[in-house]
Amino acid sequence: MKKLVVLFVMISSVSLAQRGHKDSNRIGIGAGLTQxxxxxxxxxxxxxxxxxxxxxxxxxxxxxxxxxxxxFFTDSNFSIPSQNGLLQGKTMYKMSAVQIYIVPSYVAIEDHLNLEFGPVLQINGKLTIDKDDENNLLLDQPGLIAKDIVDVSKINANFYVGINGGIKNVRARIGYQYGLTNFFGNLKNNDNVKLLGEKMKGNIGLISGQITIYL
Incomplete structure (x- = not known):
């Protein structure tokens, strides 16, 4: 992770050194919500x-x-129907990841609106769930329990499209990412999944909304 941060800082420094005299070349700090x-x-x-x-x-x-x-760093969540004893509900899964993107951006309105699209490299760990939910039965796949599907693919490629709009120093950024790789690819190594004889395949869909302050 430290190497990724160093690489990002180096790229940022080169970009600013080359274009540092133009107002549109800025470092932004952003935060927001995902679904x-x-x-x-x-x-x-x-x-x-x-x-x-x-x-x-x-x-x-x-x-x-x-x-x-x-x-960007993200903790994003989704849930799957499950059963604990006689009680039916849902199990919440959390994906903690770092995302690195290099995307072109079209200036639709100078200093106010950009249209963005391009690739995102995502590096994540295993999914996390509450310890009390680990043995919940997954209703869609009765042969599996909740912890059987946490070992997802660790490196994923997504495609991002979004808009970046506002004023020069403060922008709202709304975007959508679609996973190009099989997020459940690693599940083929789980013994319980093997017994099902069913191919596990899934693609990420991630909506994000952020406020970015440009320095």
Whole structure:
């Protein structure tokens, strides 16, 4: 993780050094909320609220195009129907991740509105759940319990589209990420999943809204 932070700072420094005299080249500090879902035929997933925050650099590139570099940390959540004894409810899953993106940005209205799109590299650990929920039976897959599906893919590629609008120093940023890789790819190594004889496949869907302050 330290190496990623150092790399981001180096990229930011180079960008600012090259374009430092133009107002549109700024470091931004942003934070906001997320709503995460998983597109899958294996489970009935309910999106849940989470948070996101981090640093970004927005710099001039060519004519009406800019380039954005960013590193964000997120705890995003979703839930799956489950049963504990005779009680039915849902199990909440949390994904803690760092996201790194380098995306082009079209200046629709100078100093006020940018349209953004591009790739996001996501590095995450295992999903986390409350200890009391680990043995909940998953209603969509009765052969599995909640802790059987926490070991998801650790490196994921997403595609981001969004808008960045407001005034020069304060912007609202609203975006959507779709996972291009199989988020449940690692589950093939779980013995209980193997017994099902069913392929686990899921793609991330992540909505985020942030307020970014540019320094």
């Amino acid at each position: 995460m879902s998983i597109y899958t035929d294996n489970f009935s997933v309910t999106p849940e609220a989470g948070w996101i925050g981090g640093l970004s650099v927005r710099g001039n590139y060519y004519n009406n195009w800019q380039m954005s570099f960013g590193m």
